Amino acid sequence: MKKKERQAILSKIIQEHLVHTQEELQGYLHEYGLKTTQATLSRDLRELKITKMRDEYGKSRYLKLSTETTGDAQARLFSALKTVTKSIDIVEFLVIIHTSPSYGNFLAAALDDLRNTPPTDILGTIAGHDTVVAFCQSATQAQTVAGFLSDHLRLQ
CATH class of the missing domain: 1.10.10.10 (Winged helix-like DNA-binding domain superfamily/Winged helix DNA-binding domain)
Known part of the structure; x- marks a missing residue:
């Protein structure tokens, strides 16, 4: 074969x-x-x-985690979101993403690959065991980022 x-x-x-x-x-x-x-x-x-x-x-x-476009950072992020994300919340200028246990760092790395790229224009991330905090410049930008991520998320 x-x-x-x-x-x-x-x-x-x-x-x-x-x-x-x-x-x-x-x-x-x-x-x-x-x-x-x-x-x-x-x-x-x-x-x-x-x-x-x-x-x-x-x-x-x-x-x-990545299927057809392994070199594409945005495709990797969408694949990661669909695979490990449980929920997305917003607090002021922060986007809080809850993941399956042990996947916080993994998802944060996928987000960091798109740092400073609209509409995922985030300043940076902090990750824990099952949570990622993405820092945005404003509450409006946090809404935009959370909406963009939610549009590409299928909760399982």
Whole structure:
């Protein structure tokens, strides 16, 4: 099987199953009739930008956050929002984003990649375990940023 086909199957498995270990992943691949070495699997995961992160229960699992436009910071942000965001609140010039546990820093990094880029024109972020605070220049800008983020969010 060609590399592209193998990687397409790998992406499908990650999207459809909660996979916690490479051994589990190899088991799913085996169900598709694929046998891979650990080195090949690791390389495929790296090329597909599939990472291991903690879920809301604190258990590590594989997750692909960026799909078609891996180089696009805005697409990464939208993917991250849809994957980990629980809610968005506004307090004066602050946008408070509540995430699944362990994802605060991850989402803050995605927001920071778009710092000073309208309409996500934020001054900076501070992240905790499950919360991101984005600082805006004004309450009006906070409303704009929160609205922009909410427009691209599908709460699960």
